[in-house]
Amino acid sequence: MPHFAAARLDLNAAGDPEDDEEEEKKKPEEDEEDEENDGEKEEVPWRVASRGGGVAMSGHTVTKALALLFASLALTAHAQTYPSRPIRVLVPLAAGGGMDAVTRGLAQSLTDTLGQSVVVDNRPGAGSNVSLEILSSAAPDGHTLMMLSATTVIYPLLYDSRFDIVRDFAPVSQFTAQGYVLVVHPSLPAKSALELVKYVRANPGKLNYSSSGIGSPIHMSTELFQVATRTHMVHIPYKGMGAAYTDLIGGRINLSFATIISAQPHIHAGRLRALAVTLGKRAPALPDTPTLTEAGVPVVVVNWYGLIAPKGTPKNITDRVAAETIKATRSPEMMKRLVADGSEAVGSTPAEFAAHIRAEHAQWSRVIKQAGIRGQQ
Secondary structure: OOOOOOOEOOOOOOOHHHHHHHHHHHHHHHHHHHHHHHOOOOOOOEEEEEEEEEEEEEEHHHHHHHHHHHHHHHHHHHHHOOOOOOOOEEOOOOOHHHHHHHHHHHHHHHHHHHHHOEEEEEOOOHHHHHHHHHHHHHOOOOOOEEEEEEHHHHHHHOOOOOOOOHHEEEEEEEEEEEEEEEEEEEOOOOOOOHHHHHHHOOOOEEEEEEEOOOOOOOHHHHHHHHHHHHHEEEEEOOOOOOHHHHHHHHOOOOOEEHHHHHHHHHHHHOOOOEEHHHHHOOOOOOOOOOOOOOOOOEEEEEEEEEEEOOOOHHHHHHHHHHHHHHHHHOOHHHHHHHEEEOEEEEOHHHHHHHHHHHHHHHHHHHHHHOOOOOOOO
C-alpha cells in the first residue's frame, strides 16, 4: 500500500488621627495665605488626594477618564437590555449559496429566541474584507454580527489584509461543520480514492482539478490531499463552482472536491462518481460513500460556518448569542435541515470557537507553505 503522510483539519487607607490634628493646626495659616492671594487666581491642576501625597491630574485627563467611564457604563447598560433593536448578520458571500441558506435558518431561530428581528445582509467581495470592514466599524453592542467560514481565515494568508480574526474581532460560536465529497468524471478509471492516488502518481501533472478560486476551501482541500499523498495535479480555478460543474460534467475537468449538497444531483444521475467524503465519519446525506480515511487516504477536512462580533463586545452578550446558537443547533428541525444540506450542527462557546479559528489558521499556514501556494496577483 502506498505511504501517506497523515493530515487533518479540524486559537486609600484611612487617615491617621495624628495627621488630622496636624491638618487642623495648619488651617489658620492657610486661611491667612488665601486672604493675601485673594486677588491672584492661579490655574492649578486637579488633585486626587492619597495618603502618600497627591497625584496631579489635568482637567483634560479627568474629562477623558469620565468619558471612558460613561462609555463603559453605556456598554453595560446595553448588555443588560440586549437586544434593544434588530440585529444584522453580515454574510460575505452572495445570496443563494450554502452559507446564505444556513445563516437565514439561524437568523429565524435567533429571531424567535431573542425577541428581535435578525436580518441577513449579504456583503460579498475581497475575500470577506468588505464585510469585515463593516463589522470592524460597527458598535460593539451585539447588534451587528458576521457569519464566516474557513475562507475568511485563509484569505489573509495569501493576500494583504489588515485583519486578524481572533485579534480584531470577538468569536461567538461555531454553528456548523461540513465536509466535501471527492468526485471524478466517469471516464476516469479510478473507482476508489486509493485507486485515484495510484492513477495520479502514474500520470504526474497530467490530471487537472477544479476549485471555486485560489485560496478557497475546495482549493485548499485538494492541496492538502496532494501534500498527504505526494501527488501532483494541475489546478484550474473558477469564479464559482457553477462553471466548474459544467466542465467537470463535460469531461474537461478530471476531478474536484465539492460541497455535498451541490454534488448530490450529479452523483445520483451518474454524471459524476463519488469516491469519498472528507469528514471524519460518513455523511448522512451520502451514507454509502466512505470517508477518505476509510478508503486508505488519511486526510480529514472539515469546513465550517460561525459567528463573530466586533472587538470589545461585552462578554455577556457574546455568551448570550452563543447560548442561543447552541440551542438552535439542538433543535430537531434545524438538525434535519442541516443534514439534508450535508452539514452537521455544532454549537460552541466563544472560547471554543476562538481556539478552533487559531487551529485552522495554523493548519492552513502549513499547507500553504508546504504546497508553495501564492495568491493571484
